[in-house]
Amino acid sequence: MRLTLFLSAEFCDESESHITLQPEMNQLEVTRERLADYLESEIADQGVTGGVIRVWVEEDRGGLAVTYTVPEETSEELVEDIKEFTLAQFEDGAGEGGFEIEFAGQQILVTADLDTIVQYELLDDRKKVRRPSxxxxxxxxxxxxxxxxxxxxxxxxxxxxxxxxxxxxxxxxxxxxxxxxxxxxxxxxxxxxxxxxxxxxxxxxxxxxxx
CATH class of the missing domain: 1.25.40.20 (Ankyrin repeat-containing domain)
Structure with a gap:
């Protein structure tokens, strides 16, 4: 199963001005870090992996999407735990201060809006989750x-x-x-x-x- 969390975000250039989002920015990976490397053991021991962070763009809206691989029997409680962990990382962890990306020769700072509601999508991608050791x-x-x-x-x-x-x-x-x-x-x-x-x-x- 694939769990993707969607957060709104601000996109600013080096002068701290908001930029116009481009469709080509969609799915742009913002860092090589994987949030699952920092998971609390209670979550990781259930087989949660991944934590890839990408940009999402839909018309004039955009933000950050974080995708995890989760067990087939993922509960609402586990989803909420992953949400809470992800927000904590963006506030005081891997995403603290935002992410610097380069697009079309321009340096852009992407900062998650932690005050908005986190939406999520849970899809069956037919990939078998490897059992934790x-x-x-x-x-x-x-x-x-x-x-x-x-x-x-x-x-x-x-x-x-x-x-x-x-x-x-x-x-x-x-x-x-x-x-x-x-x-x-x-x-x-x-x-x-x-x-x-x-x-x-x-x-x-x-x-x-x-x-």
Whole structure:
């Protein structure tokens, strides 16, 4: 399923004057960042990914559209949680201060209007949502019994990423030392990088400590 949130926005040039919106601006991606990388775990653990931010233009109106991939059984409560998270990011996060884009040789600042009602569209795009790594979630939470069972069964890939991090990354970040030891004993990749191409933080120091 695809969830798209639509927000109104202001489009200003370098002199802070409002510009005339052009149809060609529609679907223009404003940043390479994906808001799903910053999701609270309660939302991300349900399989929400994406968070691509684009411009939408309809006649003389325009704004920002944020598209997420969500599970088929997405509830109204989850939609509201994603709305709240998105607005918080635009106010004090990835979208704070707006987005600078270039169009037709002109620098444009796009700033979301956080006081307007957020509209949304939920469409079945027939894309299967990849289940979040249960191993990564159990490692992050320090749920050793669940983690051990999952590792024994081989039901999940031990090095799968969840929100850009492997189970070993998350266990180290959240200080779950017993989970770290368990993951290493089952062959977790000590050199695997996260979404930013960074290896597990302090992995050598942590390994020495648990041994």
């Amino acid at each position: 249960r191993i990564a979630i159990a490692a992050r939470e320090g749920e050793l019994a669940t983690l051990s069972e999952l590792l024994k069964s081989g039901a999940d890939e031990i090095n799968s990423l969840h929100q850009g991090f492997s189970a070993l990354h998350l266990a180290i970040i959240y200080g779950q030392f017993e989970a770290i030891s368990l993951l290493i004993s089952y062959g977790a990749d000590l050199s695997q990088t996260d979404i930013d191409d960074t290896p597990p933080p302090g992995v050598v120091r942590v390994i020495k400590w648990i041994r």
